[in-house]
Amino acid sequence: MPKNPGLIFLAAFLVNNILLIRYLGLCPFFGVSTSLNTAFGMSAAVLFVMLLAAWVTWFIFHIILIPANLVFLRTATFILVIASLVQFVEMFLRKNFRTLYSAMGIYLPLITTNCAILAVTFLNIDYKFNLLQATIFALGTGLGFALVIILFAALRERLDFAPINRSFRGYPIAFIAASLVSLAFLGFIGLFGLSL
Amino acid sequence: MNNKSSRLSYLTRGIILENPTLILMIGLCPTLATSITAKDGLGMGAAASFVIIGSNLVVSLLRKLIPTSIRIPIFIIIISTFVTIIDYVLQAYQPALYRVLGVFVPLIVVNCIVLGRVEAFAYKHGVFDSFLDGLGKSLGFTLVLGVMGIIREFFGAGTLFGKIATPVWFRQYPMLLMLFPPGAFLLIGIFKALINKFMKQESL
Numbered sequence: 001m002p003k004n005p006g007l008i009f010l011a012a013f014l015v016n017n018i019l020l021i022r023y024l025g026l027c028p029f030f031g032v033s034t035s036l037n038t039a040f041g042m043s044a045a046v047l048f049v050m051l052l053a054a055w056v057t058w059f060i061f062h063i064i065l066i067p068a069n070l071v072f073l074r075t076a077t078f079i080l081v082i083a084s085l086v087q088f089v090e091m092f093l094r095k096n097f098r099t100l101y102s103a104m105g106i107y108l109p110l111i112t113t114n115c116a117i118l119a120v121t122f123l124n125i126d127y128k129f130n131l132l133q134a135t136i137f138a139l140g141t142g143l144g145f146a147l148v149i150i151l152f153a154a155l156r157e158r159l160d161f162a163p164i165n166r167s168f169r170g171y172p173i174a175f176i177a178a179s180l181v182s183l184a185f186l187g188f189i190g191l192f193g194l195s196l
Numbered sequence: 197m198n199n200k201s202s203r204l205s206y207l208t209r210g211i212i213l214e215n216p217t218l219i220l221m222i223g224l225c226p227t228l229a230t231s232i233t234a235k236d237g238l239g240m241g242a243a244a245s246f247v248i249i250g251s252n253l254v255v256s257l258l259r260k261l262i263p264t265s266i267r268i269p270i271f272i273i274i275i276s277t278f279v280t281i282i283d284y285v286l287q288a289y290q291p292a293l294y295r296v297l298g299v300f301v302p303l304i305v306v307n308c309i310v311l312g313r314v315e316a317f318a319y320k321h322g323v324f325d326s327f328l329d330g331l332g333k334s335l336g337f338t339l340v341l342g343v344m345g346i347i348r349e350f351f352g353a354g355t356l357f358g359k360i361a362t363p364v365w366f367r368q369y370p371m372l373l374m375l376f377p378p379g380a381f382l383l384i385g386i387f388k389a390l391i392n393k394f395m396k397q398e399s400l
Contacts, residue, residue, distance in 0.1 A: 021377055023229040027222065027308065075283065075302045076276035080269065115225050115306045122299050167393040168385075171221065175385030183378040 001127045005136045007192060008129075012140030015194040018116050019148045020182040025116030029149055030174055032107070039153035043146030045107040047139075050117055052089065053082050054138035057121040058131055078121050086112045116145060152181060206325055210332030217340040218384075218391055222308035226300050227341055228380040234357050237345025239293045240300065241338025243282050245330075247304050248313060248337075250278040252330035255318040262319070271314050272305070279305045309333060344383055348374045 002008055018024050025046070032038040057078050065071055090108045093101040111117060120141050124134040155177055164173050189195060214220060217227045223244075230240035254274050255262070262270050283301050286294040294301065304310065313333055318326040349355055352374035354367035373379045 023225050023377060023380070024303075026224040026228065030221070030224075072280055072284065075280050075305050076273055079272055079276055079305050083269070083272070115303050118306050119299050119303055122302055126299065165389075167389045170392075172385045172389035172392065175381050175388060179378040179381035179385065182376075182381055183373075186376060186378065 002194065003133065005133060007194065008133055008136045009140040010192060011194050012137050013144040013147070014185065014188045015191055017144045017148060017185050017188075018119070018141045019145060020178070020185045022119070024119045025114050025145060028107075028110065028114055029152070029178075030171065033149050033153040033156055033174075035157060036150065036153045038107075039149045041104045042107045042111075043142075043149050045104040046111055046114065046116065046145050047142035048104070049082075049086060049089070049108070049111055050120055050138045050142040050145075051135065052085060053117050053121055054124055054134050055131075056081060056085060058124060058129075058134050061125055074122075074125070078118060082117060082121070083112045116141070148181070148185075152178065155181070203325065203328060206328040207332040210329065210334075210336045211339065212336070214333075215336040215340065216309045216312075216333055217337060218387055222312060223337060224384075226303070226307065227337075227344065228377070228384060230297055230300055231341050231344035231348055231380065232296075232375055233349040233353070233355075234342060234345035236293065236296050237341035238338060239290070240297055241334070241341040243286060243297070243301060244304050244307060244309070245334030245338055246282050247275065247278045247307075248310050248334045249327065249330040251275045251310055251314055252318040252326040253323060254278075255314045256321060256323045256326035259319050267319065268311075268315070271311060271319075275310050275314070276305045309337060340387075344380070344387075347383060348379060352379065 002011060012018070016022055019026065019029050028042055028046070032042045060077060060081060061071075061074065065074060065077065070077075086108055090101075093108075120138050124137060127133075127137075129137060156174060159173055159177065168176070210216070216223050226240055226244065231237040251271070251274050255271060258274075279302060282304070286297070286301060313330060317329045321329070346356065349357075350361065351371045354360065354362040354370050360367070371379070374383070
């Protein structure tokens with residue numbers, strides 16, 4: 001992984017796209033990419049929680065877990081922190097920002113156990129990112145998620161009306177469409193010298 | 197509930213009829229990501245099986261002590277304990293496999309199969325039944341990972357479990373696509389279509 005913030009962003013956004021190249025967060029990808037509206041709501045919620053989670057877990061890891069020599073508790077701590085964070089954000093939005101809540105509120109509980117969110121927090125630690133790099137990485141990953149899920153939702157709205165063999169209708173054709181989109185994303189390998 | 201045939205069905209239904217990956221469509225991320233070779237796929241299957249069976253056992257042992265209102269956080273703590281154990285065991289004894297699986301080992305904690313089985317089955321059933329259920333679901337998961345790994349390795353690299361299995365002309369121009377993400381998506385799409393065709397199931 002590069003250290004330059006601009007390259008980190010590009011790597012997370014396109015070259016190592018979280019959905020199509022890293023295969024993370026596939027459940028919401030196939031679940032909510034059936035219409036453009038849900039895709040927008042879901043990507044907004046993921047982007048928001050991803051950034052928050054990256055900050056919170058970065059501070060917890062570097063301020064509490066490392067000094068206390070409790071690195072082995074990483075998995076348990078991160079998942080519990082993210083779960084409670086999402087609950088808290090949901091309550092806060094419902095009380096104070098009704099419009100924002102109605103746009104992405106229902107997706108918030110769904111992404112508590114979204115592996116993309118947890119993966120970003122783990123990768124921030126594995127790549128030894130500082131706070132700025134971690135922020136850029138989470139931002140790029142979240143935007144990459146949004147880009148692909150919105151592109152794919154537009155594609156799937158078309159698929160509903162296409163004449164497709166009965167056995168392939170629904171999930172199978174969605175997977176095969178994902179395969180083709182992913183093939184297109186492989187074309188970004190080598191951009192600014194970035195590799196998989 | 198206690199007769200033999202229904203007990204056996206706890207074990208067998210997870211393998212085909214309620215296969216977590218192909219029928220229930222959960223746990224997709226590790227299935228696609230770690231099935232690049234047969235060995236990696238089976239390694240991931242084994243790691244996930246340890247967590248599924250272990251947390252099923254512990255939850256069903258403690259099911260009378262866990263209050264309903266806070267059961268999910270408790271489940272998550274139990275699951276993440278097993279995940280941490282397998283994380284460190286693999287790091288110490290199978291470093292090559294651990295490097296390949298990477299972030300997917302700690303991510304077993306958010307694998308829907310684990311939390312799903314604990315919540316839907318182990319919290320309501322006895323220890324032995326929960327063990328059988330966990331074993332069945334693990335076998336179903338591992339089976340899909342293994343089969344996908346074998347197919348992808350065979351067509352993508354021309355080897356089986358790391359051993360050369362195809363003629364030279366095949367290995368000179370292998371279907372590299374199969375080793376990359378598009379191949380994984382394509383393969384699972386074809387699997388799902390075959391299931392729709394032969395199991396007379398309405399596709400969703």
